[in-house]
Amino acid sequence: MAVITLTDAALDAMLAQDVPYGDLTTDALGIAQRPARIRFAARGAMVVCAGEEAAALFTRVGAVPADVVASGTEVEPGALLLTATGTAGSLHRAWKVAQTLMEYASGIATRARRIVDAAPGTAVACTRKSFPGAKPIAVKAVQAGGATMHRLGLSETLLIFPEHRAFLDRPAADWIADLKRRLPEKRLVVETDSVEDAVMLAEAGADVIQLEKLPPEAAARVVARTRGLAPAPVIAAAGGVDETNAAAYAAAGCAVLVTSAPYFAKPADVKVTLEPV
Template identity: 55%
Template sequence: MNPYTFPDNLLNELLGDDSPYGDATTWGLGIGDAPGRLVFRARHAQVACCTEEAVRMGALRGLCCEEPPVRSGTPVEAGHLLLTLYGRAADLHTVWKPAQTLMEYAAGIASAAAELVAAGRRGNPEIAVACTRKQVPGAKAMSVKAILAGGAVPHRLGLSETLLVFAEHRAFLGDEPPAATVRRLRRCWPERMVVVEVAGPEEAMRWVEAGADVIQLEKCTPEVVAQVVELARPYPAKIAAAGGVNASNAEAYARAGAHVLVSSAPYNAKPRDVAVTLEPVG
């Protein structure tokens, strides 16, 4: 699976951040023109991610990759070859750390997302896992690619994309009935689903009856989720469980009947190590 690749300007920014004026050590040693090979392997089991970006980083610095890399989204075992780059030692050293670090952080998120999806699907094989926009600032491109590689989907890419009515929005609406709020949003954005976040069953049913498309239960137990699912059964609304959902409780929320699990947990995952060998050839 390769949902998308980063644009060159972002990859050049990552490369330039690490060596804005070249590699002082390689230049000082006078080894820059020596031919070499840069080999990346999974040090631990992981879901590979951003291997395509590593290859493109190499291409931007004149390196070649003779064999296609392992594709993002591929589960691999420890020791598995991810990709190999060939070229000048100066360029290999320039690409080494930015590519390795990007793959490690992305693989951590992708692997955690895959574990969360697997846990949820033990409770319901049809469950969807959606990851919030609570990424590390500046890391959205990597984070979204990684959760997609792990089998999850974005919950919201940003405020411009979806309609999600929080209590913080409703505080400005005064006594407007829920049905009137739903109608207002449908008039303005007729092609978009109306999602409403609530804190309990009574509030949930007010918005279910008002015609909301999705009810997002924030920090509710699986037991509360099951109660709302049962109460809302005659209506078309979907029920999403959010707030504190992780791999340890995803199965319980899925068994409770939630249609969607909303989580930011994968973004807190530890990087999955990628082993690197850089050596001369020829």
């Protein structure tokens, strides 16, 4: 799967946050101009993400990267992820930003891949619940893990939550028909935590029924009771979906597994060696 690339502006902002006015320690030691090499390696098995951005960070400080492992690649412990050569000063400037970016992004990608692998053939879609301000990194990591985005934000998707329905005083069939008439190019997704409500919404014409925290056995009942509709709705499981229950939801007939779990993954561990040439 193709993955996005972070913008130059985003990379510049990362460096500016960490090295706003130079590297006091390296400069004070008088070693900034010494030729040096840096090496990133995987301490454990992982799905690599953001190696391209790590390499770009080194380029932006005047170093020369090489041996970059592409995002989405599964590697074993000890695998070489990236090297770069330059001055000690340039490598120290980009070191921690590049390492930390790869660790967080690879952690998200690795957990996303575990969920994807747990339910082969079933779509895994990640929510918009990433850390505020870090969406481009989160999206890239989700893609690297083999999952897709459920929603990128509020502006492009039509998803009706119970919190929306609390303000509606018309039958579901009426407002569903109205939304489909006014936004015919959008699929209408409605969330519910009830089997009976899910069936009612499906009969009223919802395109996708998103089941919030219903157990797999309840999801299976919704699938069984709605599969005869023409057209039958897509059933999506949401709320607490992760690698431990993905297979059960897939077996229940859910076509989409909606999850935020990858965003809370433990960061991957990248070993760094920085030494004189």
